[in-house]
Amino acid sequence: MPPPPPRSRVRLPAAERRQQVLTAATALISERGYWGLSLQDVADACGITMPGLLHHFGSKDNLLIAVLEHRDRLDVDALADRLGLGGDLFELLERGEPGVGLVPFVDAIVDRNATQREIVRLYSVLQAESLVPDHPAHAFFTARQETVLRIFARLAPAAAGEPGDVARHVLALLDGLQLQWLRDPGVDLVGAWRTASGAVAGLRPTARTRRPPRPDGG
Amino acid sequence: MPPPPPRSRVRLPAAERRQQVLTAATALISERGYWGLSLQDVADACGITMPGLLHHFGSKDNLLIAVLEHRDRLDVDALADRLGLGGDLFELLERGEPGVGLVPFVDAIVDRNATQREIVRLYSVLQAESLVPDHPAHAFFTARQETVLRIFARLAPAAAGEPGDVARHVLALLDGLQLQWLRDPGVDLVGAWRTASGAVAGLRPTARTRRPPRPDGG
DNA sequence: AGTCCTACTGAGCACCTGCTCAGCAAGTGG
DNA sequence: CCACTTGCTGAGCAGGTGCTCAGTAGGACT
Numbered sequence: 001m002p003p004p005p006p007r008s009r010v011r012l013p014a015a016e017r018r019q020q021v022l023t024a025a026t027a028l029i030s031e032r033g034y035w036g037l038s039l040q041d042v043a044d045a046c047g048i049t050m051p052g053l054l055h056h057f058g059s060k061d062n063l064l065i066a067v068l069e070h071r072d073r074l075d076v077d078a079l080a081d082r083l084g085l086g087g088d089l090f091e092l093l094e095r096g097e098p099g100v101g102l103v104p105f106v107d108a109i110v111d112r113n114a115t116q117r118e119i120v121r122l123y124s125v126l127q128a129e130s131l132v133p134d135h136p137a138h139a140f141f142t143a144r145q146e147t148v149l150r151i152f153a154r155l156a157p158a159a160a161g162e163p164g165d166v167a168r169h170v171l172a173l174l175d176g177l178q179l180q181w182l183r184d185p186g187v188d189l190v191g192a193w194r195t196a197s198g199a200v201a202g203l204r205p206t207a208r209t210r211r212p213p214r215p216d217g218g
Numbered sequence: 219m220p221p222p223p224p225r226s227r228v229r230l231p232a233a234e235r236r237q238q239v240l241t242a243a244t245a246l247i248s249e250r251g252y253w254g255l256s257l258q259d260v261a262d263a264c265g266i267t268m269p270g271l272l273h274h275f276g277s278k279d280n281l282l283i284a285v286l287e288h289r290d291r292l293d294v295d296a297l298a299d300r301l302g303l304g305g306d307l308f309e310l311l312e313r314g315e316p317g318v319g320l321v322p323f324v325d326a327i328v329d330r331n332a333t334q335r336e337i338v339r340l341y342s343v344l345q346a347e348s349l350v351p352d353h354p355a356h357a358f359f360t361a362r363q364e365t366v367l368r369i370f371a372r373l374a375p376a377a378a379g380e381p382g383d384v385a386r387h388v389l390a391l392l393d394g395l396q397l398q399w400l401r402d403p404g405v406d407l408v409g410a411w412r413t414a415s416g417a418v419a420g421l422r423p424t425a426r427t428r429r430p431p432r433p434d435g436g
Numbered sequence: 437a438g439t440c441c442t443a444c445t446g447a448g449c450a451c452c453t454g455c456t457c458a459g460c461a462a463g464t465g466g
Numbered sequence: 467c468c469a470c471t472t473g474c475t476g477a478g479c480a481g482g483t484g485c486t487c488a489g490t491a492g493g494a495c496t
Contacts, residue, residue, distance in 0.1 A: 009444080009445085009491075009492075010492095011442090011443055011444070011491080011492050011493075012443080013443090014442085014443075017443075017444095031350045032253055032350075033251060033253055033254075033346075033347055035250055035251055035253045035254030036251075036253030036254070036347075038482080038483075038484095039483080039484065039485090040482080040483080040484090048443090048444070048445090049444070049445060049446080050484080050485085051444075051445070051446085051485080051486080051487090052443075052444045052445070053444095054484085054485070054486090055442090055443065055444065056443085058485095059484080059485080060483095060484065060485095121349055121350075124346050124349065125346045125347060125349065127346070127397065128251075128342050128343045128345070128346035128347070128397070129251055129254075129343060129346070129347070131339055131342065131343065131397075131400050131401055132249045132250075132339075141401070142401055142402075145398065145401055145402070149398075160417070161417060162413075165410075165413050165414070165417070166417075168395065168398060168405075168410055168413075168414065169391070169413075169414040169417060171394060171398065172390065172391050172393075172394025172395045172397070172398060172410075172414065173387070173390050173391060173394060174394065175390075175393065175394040175397055176389060176390025176391060176392070176393040176394035177386065177390045179345065179346070179349075179390070179393055180363065180367075180386060180389065180390060182349050183349055183359070183360060183363055184360075184363070187386075192383075192386055192390075195380075195383045195386075195387075196383070196386065196387040196390065199378070199379060199383070199384075199387060199418050199419050199420075199421075200417050200418060200419070201417050201418070201419050202417075203417075227461075227462080227474080227475085228462095229461080229462050229463075229472090229473055229474070230473080231463095231473090232472085232473070235473075235474095256452080256453075256454095257453080257454065257455090258452080258453080258454090266473090266474070266475090267474070267475055267476080268454080268455085269455080269456080269457090269474075269475070269476085270473070270474045270475070271474095272454085272455070272456090273472090273473065273474065274473085276455095277454075277455080278453095278454065278455095
């Protein structure tokens, strides 16, 4: 049997190929996690061989962290965009004058996340997988949780109570609602977040159903 | 090199061996998830060979669902015990007169979960891994989420608003806080749950204080 | 037209995967 | 004391794993 028509031997510039690999890897990791990821599958999805893949990213671990850093860059940028804030969003939120409240901030996160299930699933799966310290993404997600909690606490409205507690509450809500939404596509993520955050005392000021003392809405 | 002293050829009654395997598998799955689980490792941990393992559970999939059913039985029993309710807890909660409010119910769950990190991690990892429909535990966790939401909604206090929304909120809080606690052992799961649930309007009736009187470091 | 860089291939390594099958030996009832 | 059940082993299968290395070919530059 003659060999199948040899691969077209397409040769892409490194940046382009890396991009393509990152996209393919993102999809596969979001389905199988890191332990379940096969480099062969990633290579196949890109139409190259496994050593071809490893030429760009040296190892499976490197590929994973490249995916995470890539996503983080994209997501932070998109978020800064939605909020109309400058490029170095985290810097600003951690040290400067934020200019946004916690609720609008998380509203923006939720609005964006609701448009990209696959990415949210990627984070959810890796977050759980990496709970154990020898997972290659362990440090990444541990640092991430600390950062997010610190930022949330910084943005928390005083009326809602102890900032650390509010941050914990909001982050838990975010992660938990996303899990429910990922499992059941019928769930309305944006609506669920709006409703839940509205039920937290002092968090979403205008939504106090059981609070009449607002004589005139002026 | 002479072969190592041959295995002692210990032969356990089936029930006992199954129990041992379930325990070992639980620990390994909680660390690596299902895709990362190796039957060889489970067999090694029990001092038997892989075919010996497969003699009791026919396949990797079967082992997984055996682990899940085993845990579910243990946990439901322990919960019924804590609440002083009869054996058929879910039956009672779904159809009969509950006799427990949502808050004491979840308090009991949290108190118990706080004593068994490994088990909680098992559930968290598998819950995320099984989001994709072809995971062997997908059906299990989908059914589980539906059941829990239904029960929570049924137990929700009227003062907290729409029961379905309250159920969603509480479940999200539970899952999210557990993730934070699993990642950072410094987190006080029980305390975080008490605090967060106290901040939800109408959920924990006595805790309507806007602020704890005075933390007053003592 | 020749040269160099580099994206990429083919072959191969050592090892692991879940699973099957025939057979052995530890315990049990006759 | 023997037959029988059954928990378990040893060998082996087909396929997959991440990764290495030498070599090749496409594209850009001189």
